[in-house]
Amino acid sequence: xxxxxxxxxRVICKSGTSVKIECRSLDFxxxxxxxxRQFPKQSLMLMATSNEGxxxxxxxxxxxxxxxxxxxxxxxxxxxxxxxxxxDSSFYICSARYGGGYGGYTFGSGTRLTVx
Amino acid sequence: xxxxxxxxxxxxxxxxxxxxxxxxxxxxxxxxxxWYVQYPNxxxxxxxxxxxxxxLVKGINGFEAEFxxxxxxxxxxxxxxxxxxAAEYFCAVSDRNSGGSNYKLTFGKxxxxxxxx
Numbered sequence: 001x002x003x004x005x006x007x008x009x010r011v012i013c014k015s016g017t018s019v020k021i022e023c024r025s026l027d028f029x030x031x032x033x034x035x036x037r038q039f040p041k042q043s044l045m046l047m048a049t050s051n052e053g054x055x056x057x058x059x060x061x062x063x064x065x066x067x068x069x070x071x072x073x074x075x076x077x078x079x080x081x082x083x084x085x086x087x088d089s090s091f092y093i094c095s096a097r098y099g100g101g102y103g104g105y106t107f108g109s110g111t112r113l114t115v116x
Numbered sequence: 117x118x119x120x121x122x123x124x125x126x127x128x129x130x131x132x133x134x135x136x137x138x139x140x141x142x143x144x145x146x147x148x149x150x151w152y153v154q155y156p157n158x159x160x161x162x163x164x165x166x167x168x169x170x171x172l173v174k175g176i177n178g179f180e181a182e183f184x185x186x187x188x189x190x191x192x193x194x195x196x197x198x199x200x201x202a203a204e205y206f207c208a209v210s211d212r213n214s215g216g217s218n219y220k221l222t223f224g225k226x227x228x229x230x231x232x233x
Contacts, residue, residue, distance in 0.1 A: 006159070034220070043206065043225045044160075093159050097219060105150070105210075105221055107159035 001027050002098040006108025013084055013115055021079045021111045023094030029074035030096035035067075038091040038110075050077050084115040118143040118209050122224035130232050135194040137227045139181075139207030142188065148210040149190040150221070151181055153203050160206065166190060177201070202231045 003026040013019050023033060031052050036044040048064075050056040050071035058064045066088075068080040077096075081088050094108040123138040141147055148167050152160040164175025171183040181192045190207060207224040 004159075032219070041228075043223045046220060049220065091157070095160075095221075104162065104165060106162070107152075109159040110157065112157060 002096075002104065002106045003027055004030070004094060004096050004106050004108045006094050006111055008111060009109060010112045011114070013113070015085055015115055016083055018080055018082045019084055019113060021081075021092055021094070021113075023077045023079070023096070023108050025075045025096050025098075028096075028098045030077070030098065031074065032097045033071060033077040034095040034105075035069060035077075035079050036093045036095065038093060040091075044093060047079075081113065084113070086115045089113055089115045118147065118222050120207050120209050120222055120224035122205075122207050122227050124227055125225065126228045126230070128230045128232060129197045131199055132196050135179075135192070135197045135201065135229065137192040137205050137207075137229065139190045139192065139224060140188050141190060141207075141209045143209055146185075149181075149183060150208040150210070151175065151179070151190075151192050152206045152208060154206065154226075155203050163192070163205075197229075197231045199231050199233065202229055204228050 005024045007022045033050045035047045037047050038044050046059050047062045048056045048058045048069050050069045052071050052074050056069035071077040091110050093110045095105050119142045121140045150165045151163040154160050163179050164173045166173050166183045174180045179194045181190050204226050206226050208221045210221050
């Protein structure tokens with residue numbers, strides 16, 4: 001139970017284009033989802049927290065106009081990297097809370113974004 | 117503010133040897149603590165979590181961790197390492213009284229475990 005599906009697993013795009021990453025909760029309703037960015041051999045950096053039906057809360061230093069987050073339903077959150085540049089190349093991971101209270105956190109399998 | 121410190125960015129053990137990955141936390145309130153494992157180009161998989169029940173927590177794949185409040189530690193151990201245990205391990209803390217923080221997880225920097233044959 002508590003499975004999150006993240007798609008695509010890998011994407012290569014040209015500089016200046018936009019890329020959308022989807023995160024779906026398959027067997028539970030995810031009121032809150034989190035988006036992380038991970039640089040090679042480093043820890044996860046929280047980018048933003050999204051709550052269904054409301055605006056995402058971005059961490060300090062994260063450009064909200066570049067990283068658009070939409071959480072329109074209880075099972076889907078999306079991250080759109082707009083006008084991507086090579087420095088946006090990274091591994092992006094979504095996560096969702098489940099089980100109520102501090103039940104736990106489940107993670108997607110990640111998306112490797114390469115901007116050329 | 118809460119924080120997590122993982123001592124040792126890289127731990128190398130021989131197959132069959134004890135695995136010990138260290139994690140110390142800082143939190144103003146009693147925390148929830150987690151250990152996750154990450155294989156290359158994959159997401160995170162939960163190994164175990166502490167949520168204020170038993171201080172010795174058993175997880176998957178033979179791993180366990182002990183919550184020691186006096187030492188603010190939550191070290192991860194496994195009696196006998198397998199080659200398949202080679203991966204990156206992350207300790208994380210979640211504040212119980214998150215207020216408006218939506219129960220954010222704070223991660224340590226990670227420890228890469230290599231297992232030598």
